[in-house]
Amino acid sequence: MTAATAAPPLGRATGLLRDALATRRTALGDDAVPAPLVVPLGAADVLGTGAPDPYAATRPRANVQLTARAVLIGPWGGDEPVCGQCLAMRWQRLRSRSEREALERSRPPHGATAWPLLTPYALDAVWAVYRAALGGRVSPPATAPADRELPQVTRVDLGTLATVTFPLLPEPLCPYCVTTVPETPDGARTVLAHTPKPAPGRYRLRSASSYPLPEQALANPVCGALGARTWINPASTTTAPVAGTNFVRGYAGLNDVTWSGQANSYAASRTLAQLEGLERYAGTHRRRGTTPVTASFDALVAEGTPVVDPVARGLYAPETYANDPLVSPFDPAREIPWVWGRSLRDDRPVLVPARLAHYSAGVDADNFVFECSNGCATGGSREEAILFALLELVERDAFLLAWYGRSPLTAIDLRTCRRASVRAMIDRAALHGYDVHAYDTTMDLAVPVVTALAVRRDGGPGTLSFGAAAGFDPEETVESALSEVLTYIPHLPHQVAERRGELLAMAGDYTKVLHLKDHAQLFGLPEMAVHAREFLEPTDVLPLAGAFRDWTASVRPGTDDLRDDVRFLVRRMADAGHDVVVVDQTTPEQRRMGLHTVAMVVPGILPLDFGWSRQRALLMPRLRTGLRDAGRRPDVLPEADIKAVPHPFP
Numbered sequence: 001m002t003a004a005t006a007a008p009p010l011g012r013a014t015g016l017l018r019d020a021l022a023t024r025r026t027a028l029g030d031d032a033v034p035a036p037l038v039v040p041l042g043a044a045d046v047l048g049t050g051a052p053d054p055y056a057a058t059r060p061r062a063n064v065q066l067t068a069r070a071v072l073i074g075p076w077g078g079d080e081p082v083c084g085q086c087l088a089m090r091w092q093r094l095r096s097r098s099e100r101e102a103l104e105r106s107r108p109p110h111g112a113t114a115w116p117l118l119t120p121y122a123l124d125a126v127w128a129v130y131r132a133a134l135g136g137r138v139s140p141p142a143t144a145p146a147d148r149e150l151p152q153v154t155r156v157d158l159g160t161l162a163t164v165t166f167p168l169l170p171e172p173l174c175p176y177c178v179t180t181v182p183e184t185p186d187g188a189r190t191v192l193a194h195t196p197k198p199a200p201g202r203y204r205l206r207s208a209s210s211y212p213l214p215e216q217a218l219a220n221p222v223c224g225a226l227g228a229r230t231w232i233n234p235a236s237t238t239t240a241p242v243a244g245t246n247f248v249r250g251y252a253g254l255n256d257v258t259w260s261g262q263a264n265s266y267a268a269s270r271t272l273a274q275l276e277g278l279e280r281y282a283g284t285h286r287r288r289g290t291t292p293v294t295a296s297f298d299a300l301v302a303e304g305t306p307v308v309d310p311v312a313r314g315l316y317a318p319e320t321y322a323n324d325p326l327v328s329p330f331d332p333a334r335e336i337p338w339v340w341g342r343s344l345r346d347d348r349p350v351l352v353p354a355r356l357a358h359y360s361a362g363v364d365a366d367n368f369v370f371e372c373s374n375g376c377a378t379g380g381s382r383e384e385a386i387l388f389a390l391l392e393l394v395e396r397d398a399f400l401l402a403w404y405g406r407s408p409l410t411a412i413d414l415r416t417c418r419r420a421s422v423r424a425m426i427d428r429a430a431l432h433g434y435d436v437h438a439y440d441t442t443m444d445l446a447v448p449v450v451t452a453l454a455v456r457r458d459g460g461p462g463t464l465s466f467g468a469a470a471g472f473d474p475e476e477t478v479e480s481a482l483s484e485v486l487t488y489i490p491h492l493p494h495q496v497a498e499r500r501g502e503l504l505a506m507a508g509d510y511t512k513v514l515h516l517k518d519h520a521q522l523f524g525l526p527e528m529a530v531h532a533r534e535f536l537e538p539t540d541v542l543p544l545a546g547a548f549r550d551w552t553a554s555v556r557p558g559t560d561d562l563r564d565d566v567r568f569l570v571r572r573m574a575d576a577g578h579d580v581v582v583v584d585q586t587t588p589e590q591r592r593m594g595l596h597t598v599a600m601v602v603p604g605i606l607p608l609d610f611g612w613s614r615q616r617a618l619l620m621p622r623l624r625t626g627l628r629d630a631g632r633r634p635d636v637l638p639e640a641d642i643k644a645v646p647h648p649f650p
Helices: 010-028 084-093 097-104 120-134 266-284 297-302 318-323 382-404 420-431 474-488 492-498 500-508 516-522 526-536 549-555 562-575 588-592 621-629
Strands: 038-040 064-066 070-076 152-157 163-167 230-232 242-250 253-261 293-296 335-343 348-353 376-379 410-413 434-440 449-456 464-470 540-543 581-584 596-601
Touching (some): 010 064, 010 120, 064 084, 070 084, 084 097, 097 253, 120 152, 230 266, 242 266, 293 297, 382 449, 382 562, 382 581, 382 596, 382 621, 420 474, 434 474, 449 474, 449 526, 464 526, 492 500, 492 516, 500 516, 588 596
Parallel strands (some): 410 540
Antiparallel strands (some): 070 152, 152 163, 242 253, 335 581, 581 596
């Protein structure tokens, strides 16, 4: 797509297709088939960020949409309310970066004037599909009940006449189907409910495979909610990875958001990948049909409205704001968007900066920080989602305290783990030439935190790979941490070798560390191993039971109610001086699948950032006091003892 011409090139073809379908319908006298309403798709932005869509008034009612390559027929069938605008929005999100930038930055398309070519046999094929689908003569081809229940869209390829049908999830931001309402405190009401666990030591309420995920609706090339497809990596010998990706527009442009699953079978990994994709989908933007509160921090405080202070969540160094054009200092007098959350500590509604609750949302006024998915989690209940979101915050906070604070560490003797899965992971790592280690990095919030480290035996590229986990069951936590590092080591040596020159430049100048991948790959350099001395030279080695004896014997909650575990964590954080705020991110799509997603905002604990110039943790009080509060050192951490080296968290 390049510069504009006088009219969208699909206009003439649209009229030809409309007239041809109408003529065939009249010739057959088939009143059971609704009249065709045809609009072009791909010649104008339908997401509302570029120039206005000239077909906006009729698109919701359209049952045929013509693209440069194919005809989309539907939605048809199903019980869910869905419209042509829903289809168009999902279709556009799957386009290439160049297509989306052209459409969403108001650059009208320029193409061949006779394209698409609508031959008589192509028109006959489209009519046959249209008559069958809209006339109720065919049934959804999907095998999974969750997909068959949804409205369907049939694509007819104009080059090959190949025909394929996919289910379509309603679009929660469709301006035709959804009437937005203001954010309200009542909408954020969170009451922790009695939530029976399968057993006192089990924290997931049900298996991942038990959720009715509409897999085809989530990933398909026409209207996939999460992306166009998933792919496997048969070259991995440590796990059976499945991944997907899509572009999400954020405050820094189009971002490539990847979601993946790492299990021991491709089927299990695909389910985990889609669950992670849904979590990303919920976390990047608010998809609940609400408009945020717009006000300044000063005005909200003056009127007595409870708010999360962005300063307590951490800000960047002044030089970052001076040198980074994508961020600006927080201005308490400037109006910014807020969403309602709920303080679990104080049991009251509280406003949270929208940028801290949805990490791809944002406007120019609130560009004081870049957030990530840290503290977002999905579960089968709100309580389960809250618990795992808090555990993720605890895990990252503890890792950063240990890393930047140079904390002496105790290693865990992995030979004392009873799970066969742990032993299998050790063996798999060894086949790749790695030794794996685990360390107790628990801090003052009590819950066991384990950091795992894979060390390449010959010291070659991919030297170190880190991972971490937090959980109530120590052995399960070890397994989770090891599982994370095992996902990276098959690919890390090649990635490091391929970028060696670039990574060496980062090792000499940390300001060149800009992206998430830079942190992990930097420590694939043998030259960076010197900075991981606390991990490579632990002060002691203990059996698993010995490392977590106090937790297991007297601290760990032992009830069969998940609510008790959540309350335990909230109390620990409150005792450490932190509020605990939950923001419900659950989308309509997730709700119909029995899923809940939340973002937990805990001001004061260390946030995970990527990019050396954007490290909030280095400036926060907790970095100085956390190790003392955890009993890992007798005093406040002096500035001279802070490890001013980028963290290696993947």
